[in-house]
Amino acid sequence: MTLQLDVSAAEAILAREKPRRVVLNAPDGLMPLTRRFAREMEARNPQLETILIADPTYGSCDTVDGDAQRLNADLAFHVGHNITLPKLGRLTYTIDVWDDIPFDTVASEAAKVFRSRGFGTIGLVSFAQYLRSLEPVSAILRKAGLETLIGKGAGQLHDGQVFGCEFYPAFNIREKVDAMAMLGQSSFHALGVCLSTGKPTFMLDPHLGEVTDVQPLADERLKRAILSIYKARDANSFGVVICLKEGQMMPEQSMKLKRRLESFGKRAELIALREVTPDRINSIGGLDAFVQTGCPRISTDGYTFSKPVLSVPQTEALFKVLSGETLERDFLERHHWL
Amino acid sequence: MTLQLDVSAAEAILAREKPRRVVLNAPDGLMPLTRRFAREMEARNPQLETILIADPTYGSCDTVDGDAQRLNADLAFHVGHNITLPKLGRLTYTIDVWDDIPFDTVASEAAKVFRSRGFGTIGLVSFAQYLRSLEPVSAILRKAGLETLIGKGAGQLHDGQVFGCEFYPAFNIREKVDAMAMLGQSSFHALGVCLSTGKPTFMLDPHLGEVTDVQPLADERLKRAILSIYKARDANSFGVVICLKEGQMMPEQSMKLKRRLESFGKRAELIALREVTPDRINSIGGLDAFVQTGCPRISTDGYTFSKPVLSVPQTEALFKVLSGETLERDFLERHHWL
DSSP: OOEEEOHHHHHHHHHHHOOSEEEEEOOGGGHHHHHHHHHHHHHHOTTOEEEEEOSOOOSTTSOOHHHHHHTTOSEEEEESOOOSOSEETTTEEEEOEEEOOOOHHHHHHHHHHHHHTTOOEEEEEEOGGGGGGHHHHHHHHHHTTOEEEEOOOBTTBOTTBOOSSBOHHHHTTTTTOSEEEEESSOHHHHHHHHHHHOSOEEEEETTTTEEEEOHHHHHHHHHHHHHHHHHHHTOSEEEEEEEOSTTTOOHHHHHHHHHHHHHTTOEEEEEEESSOOHHHHHTSOSOSEEEESSOTHHHHSOOOOSSOEEOHHHHHHHHHHHTTOOOOTTTTOSSBOO | OOEEEOHHHHHHHHHHHOOSEEEEEOOGGGHHHHHHHHHHHHHHOTTOEEEEEOSOOOSTTSOOHHHHHHTTOSEEEEESOOOSOSEETTTEEEEOEEEOOOOHHHHHHHHHHHHHTTOOEEEEEEOGGGGGGHHHHHHHHHHTTOEEEEOOOBTTBOTTBOOSSBOHHHHTTGGGOSEEEEESSOHHHHHHHHHHHOSOEEEEETTTTEEEEOHHHHHHHHHHHHHHHHHHHTOSEEEEEEEOSTTTOOHHHHHHHHHHHHHTTOEEEEEEESSOOHHHHHTSOSOSEEEESSOTHHHHSOOOOSSOEEOHHHHHHHHHHHTTOOOOTTTTOSSBOO
8 A cells, every 4th residue: 555645735735825834733644644744845845844743633623723823833734634625724724645555356355245145235435545446446346246326425524435423425325225335444434334324334444355344343332332321321420521622622512411411410510621531531530420522432432431421422312211212222323423 | 638729719700700601620639629619619600600621730831721712711710730920821810729737747857857967058949739838837947946948939930939840949049058848748849849959858748747858869860861861862863842731832942942953963853742741752753852842841750751852951951962062960950941
């Protein structure tokens, strides 16, 4: 594989904006590539100063526009979380990174798996780095006699794209397909697709050439998500967590959840955190459970919190349970988890 | 001991400012007290909303004024890091917390230690929580036949106060005293006093009733700080770290250090981090060493970084070494470490 950063798009922005100081941030896996790009920019333009913000970032919800402003930057490049919007905040441009590894082998393997399971129509989805592979994989599956569908983009999502928390292009075609094929080595995204669509979902890993049915892992995550809800039902006191990340901060929604919890006779405190980690949550004593309006995947993806920490869809399910309604197993089947 | 939060000062601010939404932050140890205070505020005024920002905070350099603004708060209380300024940033008031545990026993014990060592004049210092104990301890030592001195405040520091990075009231009296007495259970502060003054320094712990000579620990820290400088001398590539905390962010000073490193033929990259932790530093590959303009104690206090990570005074010492000058052991003897 070779990771490709969209240098020409970045260069066009630099030529137009003529910045003196540029801030960059990127997920850890793309940091070396991003630093190399920063050095190349500086080499081409000795007047240019670059600053890499090396805090962790997990999505287009996790930009550093405010920090770039505080650092007196003229613009910021958020690398690797490609979305439909060219600009976020006041200074931040999103710069695409894609992986040009071919999917030929794994797609042929996938076709065999789908046919052996009797699936006729396959929905294709992926995350930023493999969006360019959707059409080639579609062609291979069609050649093998399968029907394919790529869902239309919506909001920040391109056609066929999913985030960890948003699934429109997958969710909107779920009734028209027999299974979902998620392109790329990311059980994180495949799990989201499986749980949000309720369809059999297979991860196509081009690096290992493996096709993985994520249903067993999804079942386990769902079970754990449900268990947390029932644990939280019996809690008397709640921390209602506001996440301070730029694209995740929703204080008014947190206020609403707090009031709703209080309407059920629960005591609730508003707590804000930049990183909602077991370390920070476990350090807050005297509360029985937490609900949080930041990244829903914090709650569902195997963090070892000592108390229940519910995402927004889990919290809404909790309200149903507290109202005496039955908790259906499909409460995560929605186009987004916020 | 009972920790006392300055409720009447906070109440006076609330009465004057009549806020609707108040943000609070506090060091981990004072979080329970701060949360209790928040609940009392809300109980007294049902219109008031409070939000606790539960990210770690390590000093008055580590406020959350920007986050309070983003959360549409009307004011913020930064609890426990008492300074001479009543207000920091646009919204943040500092609220004092003190510990009223008596020092009688440990001060009498200290008097014996000082006399047995032949010390005549003792400088008294402490951090925010024990400033009210400086005069009572002074009286006990004087009664035992010792002379005492409490250094004048400067900048954000009250009389006799030290931070982890600023030592004016200790440094300015160092030539007039035989030893320093640091009130409170904090080898962190005692080490800073010892290394910045070069004087014998004793920690008076009122909880355990123990008097501890911190010289051995200070010698070990100094040795390690020097070792890092010599390791960094041989480095070819440097990360120059800007800390993103509100009171620690100094991009222009970092720029200067970068240019200075380059003038010695080193390659340097600017990197910004909110928390300068081993986890983040160790994740940045391809660099031989780091210098950082955030909290100097990150560099000197036993973090397990895999590469040298120099504070500002260490970096200045490095420049001396790179210029062929001798590195004197007193390079940390200055009134502040930034």
